[in-house]
């Protein structure tokens with residue numbers, strides 16, 4: 212049997228330990244320990260303490276924005292944003308995004324309206340917006356996807372021309388730039404995630420950035436009364452505070468940003484050359500940015516050219532301990548929460564296509580250049596044997 216080189220058919224897995232997707236950059240133990248000792252000695256766990264205040268200050272400098280408001284996680288940041296912007300009725304957002312973008316609107320009692328994405332950039336298709344706008348729409352949420360950007364300037368001027376607010380889910384875009392301007396300063400506000408899978412991590416965490424003093428004051432009061440500064444009236448409050456431990460870890464992550472960004476970029480380039488000559492697989496280059504965090508190694512699989520389905524490829528890779536992922540799957544418009552939505556009758560063909568063809572490969576602290584080289588060689592071998600391997604696996608699943 213020629214295919215016995217593959218773990219899915221019984222060979223030893225290429226990697227002894229799983230290679231997950233996700234950034235998972237950790238600071239050195241010495242720095243980690245010192246940061247935690249500081250918290251221990253100060254006896255200050257939360258309520259906008261010195262570590263949280265410091266993180267906000269350095270984020271403002273790094274992103275060149277007036278206000279950075281740190282929060283528990285990106286999802287809560289998006290929920291707070293919907294309240295702070297006093298959104299009503301409906302909000303338009305791209306259908307090709309993480310569920311949290313839409314869920315944040317549902318939590319605020321707003322109906323999400325899904326807009327398809329551009330087949331070339333995979334970002335919100337601005338030309339599609341006109342057909343979705345009615346009197347109930349109060350805003351547009353842009354999403355900056357996969358280390359690329361959704362043309363925030365064009366979206367700003369489009370929204371202004373229609374009298375709508377625009378803000379951004381920039382959870383995946385920390386450190387990216389558009390024409391030399393850092394993401395973080397566009398629209399009414401932007402929301403970042405500091406989840407473990409993102410380039411800046413506070414274990415969990417996030418921040419909202421804005422240049423608008425009034426929105427910032429509202430956000431601080433929605434986050435909680437602690438560290439609110441001036442008290443302004445808000446309709447709802449919550450607990451969206453970032454703990455000192457989160458803030459201390461996120462600060463170390465921020466000081467490592469350039470090193471981690473460069474590491475991501477070199478791994479990305481390694482994938483680019485390693486996958487270049489394999490039929491049916493193409494790595495998605497971040498588009499619409501003058502600088503990217505290269506946080507994602509996402510590929511498009513053309514099943515016919517590759518000779519195997521995307522999902523079977525994932526199964527084959529998983530057996531080798533390469534934990535590749537479908538991304539996003541199912542599409543947010545097809546999740547139980549939204550599949551019966553009234554506006555969801557509008558077809559979203561590009562999103563549907565992407566949900567069925569996208570594959571995320573490991574990129575971040577858990578892989579090195581040699582690993583990426585090996586992953587590419589393996590994918591090349593899988594492609595070479597794709598039809599035979601598919602047949603064998605189908606036969607095997609029939610026997611089982």
Ligand SMILES: *Cc1c(COP(=O)(O)O)cnc(C)c1O
Pocket residue numbers: 284285286287308309311312354380382383403404405406416417
């Ligand atoms: C990660 C992510 C979020 C959610 O952020 P959390 O910090 O995990 O809550 C929202 N939107 C997008 C596009 C994301 O990638």
